[in-house]
Amino acid sequence: MSQILLVEDEPKLAALVGDYLRAGGYAVDHLADGLGVIPAIRQGQYDLILLDLMLPGHDGLEICRELRGFSQMPLIMMTARVDEIDRLLGLELGADDYICKPFSPRELVARVKAVLRRSGAQAPNLGLELDARAYQARYKGVAMELTPVEFRMLAALAARPGQVLSRDQLMNHIYQDHRVVADRTVDSHVKNLRRKLSAITPGYDPLRSVYGVGYSLEFE
Known part of the structure; x- marks a missing residue:
């Protein structure tokens, strides 16, 4: 229930x-x-x-x-x-x-x-397990070493698989203090997150970039 x-x-x-x-x-x-x-x-x-x-x-x-x-x-x-x-x-x-x-x-x-x-x-289709209390993530059964910012970004994207989130939307999720950061800062976090995801599934990148719009997760 x-x-x-x-x-x-x-x-x-x-x-x-x-x-x-x-x-x-x-x-x-x-x-x-x-x-x-x-x-x-x-x-x-x-x-x-x-x-x-x-x-x-x-x-x-x-x-x-x-x-x-x-x-x-x-x-x-x-x-x-x-x-x-x-x-x-x-x-x-x-x-x-x-x-x-x-x-x-x-x-x-x-x-x-x-x-x-x-x-x-x-x-069940994501192959992703998130423990929000412990800030721990597992992808395809493999534990991921994520920073708190990377974890919040992954959680935000995983909540809406296939939906593109803009940089502003991602910043609202990963920076609760509303600090002003450059777009390249978000891009840097995305790059690190993509590298850690792709290391678990070589040859497949679940993190998709949409030029001028934002990012989405598209798991197999």
């Missing part, structure tokens, strides 16, 4: 969504503010987080940014702020999907199923 962490400060909405998720066969834990989210994720074994954007204690976007520093857990953002900037920013920070309030609980459950299906269907 998949375990969902629901973070929503509106009691009636949280109760309604929780009921629909449980009826759909999911186990649900609920938090009403943002302060306890990161500790709960670090301590628990969740398969997906449903995260409200506007939360007391800690903003949903900040939680998303912090979460992506150590975990690629599937995340769906719930928001009443429908302007395009917030939507794009949420996805660039690593949200797998978003849904705008007011929404149908049935639609939300359908989106949860879709996101879990995508994440579950992709993982």
Whole structure:
């Protein structure tokens, strides 16, 4: 049974969504503010987080940014702020999907199923195992010696196999302090990561460069 962490400060909405998720066969834990989210994720074994954007204690976007520093857990953002900037920013920070309030609980459950299906269907084909707590990675059963920056970059790319991530998107994942770095710095990390991946599968490079756009992982 998949375990969902629901973070929503509106009691009636949280109760309604929780009921629909449980009826759909999911186990649900609920938090009403943002302060306890990161500790709960670090301590628990969740398969997906449903995260409200506007939360007391800690903003949903900040939680998303912090979460992506150590975990690629599937995340769906719930928001009443429908302007395009917030939507794009949420996805660039690593949200797998978003849904705008007011929404149908049935639609939300359908989106949860879709996101879990995508994440579950992709993982076995990657040959890649990531331990976000220990910052350890194994590819084709071989342990990789990665720096923290390389690990975060690999985790960001592996969360969306085949999808091209721009340099700006990668920088959002690998530098949580928002430091200003040159494009060649990202390229240097990509070069090192490519060398370590290719050493395990000689003759095959899973890290694809798209000129002027960014990078993607395309595993066999």
